[in-house]
Amino acid sequence: MNHLPLTEDTVTFGLLCLCLGFVFYTSSLKKGFWKKFYTVIPTLLMCYMLPAVLTSVGIISEESSNLYYIASRYLLPAALVLMTLSIDLKAIMNLGSKALIMFLTGTIGIIIGGPIAILIVSLFSPDTVGGNDFDAVWRGLTTIAGSWIGGGANQAAMLEVFQYNPKKFGDMVLIDIVIANIWMAIILLGIGKSDRIDKWLKADNSSIETLKAKVSAHTEKITRITSLYDYMIMLCLAFSAVGLAHFFGHHFSEFLENNFEVIRNKEKALSSLGSKFLWMVVFSTMVGIGLSFTKAKNFEGAGASKIGGMFIYILVATIGMKMDLSRFLENPGLIAVGLIWISIHAGLLILVAKLIKAPYFFLAVGSQANVGGAASAPVVAAEFHPSLTSVGILLAVLGYVVGTAGAYICGLLMEIAATV
Numbered sequence: 001m002n003h004l005p006l007t008e009d010t011v012t013f014g015l016l017c018l019c020l021g022f023v024f025y026t027s028s029l030k031k032g033f034w035k036k037f038y039t040v041i042p043t044l045l046m047c048y049m050l051p052a053v054l055t056s057v058g059i060i061s062e063e064s065s066n067l068y069y070i071a072s073r074y075l076l077p078a079a080l081v082l083m084t085l086s087i088d089l090k091a092i093m094n095l096g097s098k099a100l101i102m103f104l105t106g107t108i109g110i111i112i113g114g115p116i117a118i119l120i121v122s123l124f125s126p127d128t129v130g131g132n133d134f135d136a137v138w139r140g141l142t143t144i145a146g147s148w149i150g151g152g153a154n155q156a157a158m159l160e161v162f163q164y165n166p167k168k169f170g171d172m173v174l175i176d177i178v179i180a181n182i183w184m185a186i187i188l189l190g191i192g193k194s195d196r197i198d199k200w201l202k203a204d205n206s207s208i209e210t211l212k213a214k215v216s217a218h219t220e221k222i223t224r225i226t227s228l229y230d231y232m233i234m235l236c237l238a239f240s241a242v243g244l245a246h247f248f249g250h251h252f253s254e255f256l257e258n259n260f261e262v263i264r265n266k267e268k269a270l271s272s273l274g275s276k277f278l279w280m281v282v283f284s285t286m287v288g289i290g291l292s293f294t295k296a297k298n299f300e301g302a303g304a305s306k307i308g309g310m311f312i313y314i315l316v317a318t319i320g321m322k323m324d325l326s327r328f329l330e331n332p333g334l335i336a337v338g339l340i341w342i343s344i345h346a347g348l349l350i351l352v353a354k355l356i357k358a359p360y361f362f363l364a365v366g367s368q369a370n371v372g373g374a375a376s377a378p379v380v381a382a383e384f385h386p387s388l389t390s391v392g393i394l395l396a397v398l399g400y401v402v403g404t405a406g407a408y409i410c411g412l413l414m415e416i417a418a419t420v
Contacts, residue, residue, distance in 0.1 A: 005061035012060045013067055016317040019050040044383050045188040047313055051320035052181070060321060068318040072277075072375050075311035077245050077284035078238040082308030083382060083389040084288030085237070086300035088214060092390060095207050098358040102366030103395045105352040107402060109345030110148045110370060111410040114141055115417035117340040121333065122418070128333030129418055138418040139164035140172040141337070142411035147176045148345075148371045149410075150403020157404045162411055171331060179338035180371050181323040183346070184380075187364045191383050197360040205359035208388070215387035222301030230302035237296060238307075241287040249279035278400045281374045285393050305386035312379050319376065345371070361388065369395030 006012055023046045026034040038046075054060045062068065118129045118138060131137045139162040146158035155176070159169060190197055198205055224230075253276045256263045263274045291297065345367070353363045361384050369377040374396040381392030 005055075005058050005064075007061060007064045009065055009067055012065055012321075015054060015060060016051055016067070016314070016321070019054070020047055020313055020317055023047050023050065040192065042188050042192040042383070044191065044313075044316060044379075045185060047316050048185065048188065048320040048323075051317045052323035052325060055321050055323065056325035062321040062324075065318075065321065068315075068321065071311075071315040071318040073246070073280070074239075074242060076315055076375065076378075077242045077280055079308035079311035079315070080281065080284045080378060080389065080393060081238045081241040081288040081291070082234065082299075082304040082311075083378075083386050084285055084393075085291040085304055086215065086218065086297050087289055087292045087387065087390050088211065088218075089289065089292070092211070095211070095391065098356060099362045099366065099391055099395060100398075101356060102349065102353065102358050102362040103369050103398060105349055106345060106367045106370040107149050107399075107406050109348035110145060110341075111406055111413070112348075113341040113344035114145055114410045115413040116344055117337045118414055118417040119420070120340055121337050122420075125333050125336075129337065134163055134165045135168065136164075136418065137334075138411070138414040140168060141414055142407060143169065143172050144176045144338070144341075145407035145410040145414075146403060147373075148180065149406040150370075150373060150399045150401075154400065154403035154407055158407050158411065161408065171334065175331070175334050175338045177322055178335065179342050181319075182339075183342050183371060184368065184376060186346075187368060187380060188383070190360060190364065191380070194360045194364075194384070201353050201357060201360065203353070203357050203359040205361065208359060208361055208384075211387055212385045215385070219300050222298045224301050226302040230299065234299055234302065234304055234307060237291065237299070241284055244287060245280045245284035248283045249276050249281075252279050252283075273400065275400060278374065278397065281393065282397060285390065289390070308389075309382065309386060312382055315375070316379055319379075342371075365392050365395060368392070369399045372396075373399055 006015070023043050027038045027043045027046075029035060051060070055062055118141070122129050129137050131139075142158040142162045143155045143164060146154035146156075159166070164172070253274050257274045258264070349363050349367055352358070353360075361381075364384075365377055365381045365388075368380045369392060372380070374393065377392035377396040377399075378389045379392070382389045
C-alpha cells in the first residue's frame, strides 16, 4: 500500500524541520567535507533545496499542504516585527538611491524581457508562443509578468485584464514557480560569494557595512542571558502584531476596494493595492518600526532577530516545497521563454550594477523585490544581515505598487512581439 506523497501537514512539517536541523548541524562542523561544502553552497540555499528534493521525488506534496500559507501569514509577519524592532531608520536612509535604481532596473528587465523572449523563441519554435484569441500564449505570459513585478495580486489582475483561458493558467503558474525558484537559487548561491562579486563590480558597500557595524555594536551592548520573561514578551509583541496586521490589513484593503474604483477594478493599474497580504506585511513592518522607538528595541539583546530568523528559515523550507524539479521539462518551449526572460532581467541588473558600482546586496534584493515579492525579498535581505530586512520589505511593497502598471506595459509589448 503506497502512502506517498505524505499529505499530513504535521508529518511534512516534521520532515522540513529535520531538513533544517540537518543543514544547521552540518554547517556548524568546523572541518572535513561539510566545511568545504558550505564554503561553496550557502546554508539558506540548502534549506531551500532539500524540501524541493523531497517534493521532486514524491515524498511530500505542496499541493495538499497548508504549511506555506501558515508560514507566510503567521510566521513571516512575526519575523518582520522581531527583525525590525531594532531598526535604525536614519542609517537605512543613508543607504542612498542605489537600492531604488537596482529595483527599477529589475522591473525594466522584466518589462522588456518578455517581448524579447517571445521574439527569440518564435524564430525556432513559433507554435510555443502562438495561439489565438483567449488561448494566445502572450496573454498567459502577462500573468507571469504580474507575478514577477509584484506578486500574486498582480498576477490575478493580469489574468483579469488580458482574459487568458483559465484552463491553461496552470501551465503559466508552473513556469512562474520553476523559473523564479531557479533564479532565487542562483541569487542565494551568490550570497556566499558576495565579497568577490562586490570586488568585481568595484562596488562601494561602505554604507551597508556601517549600518551592519552600528547594529552589531548596539546588539553587543544590550546582549543578555535570555529569560522566560523575555521569550514571553517577544511572543506577545510578535503575535499580537500579527493579529493587528491581519485585522487592519483585511479591513484596510476592504476599505480601499469599497471606496476607490481604481483599486476595485482589476483592469486598473493600482488594483493590486487591494491585496490583503500586502497590507498585512506593511502593518506588521510598521509595528516593528514603531517598537524601534521604544524600550522594546532592547529585546534584540535577548535574541529577537534570531527568533525572527528561525521563522524565516521555516518559511524558506515551505517555499522550497513548491519547487518540483521533476516538472522542469514538462513544457520545454515555455521553459525556454522563461529562462531567456529571466536571463535578460539578470543581465540588465548586472550591467547597471557594474555601471553604478552597486553592491551585490542591492542587485539581489532589487531582483527579489520584483520576482519574489514580499515573501522572499526580506528573506534574501536578512541573509546579508537581519538589520537589512526592512530594505527588502520597502522594495517589495514598491513592487506591488508598480507591478500591475509594469506588467500591463509588458503585456502590450508582448502582444506586439507575438503578432509581428
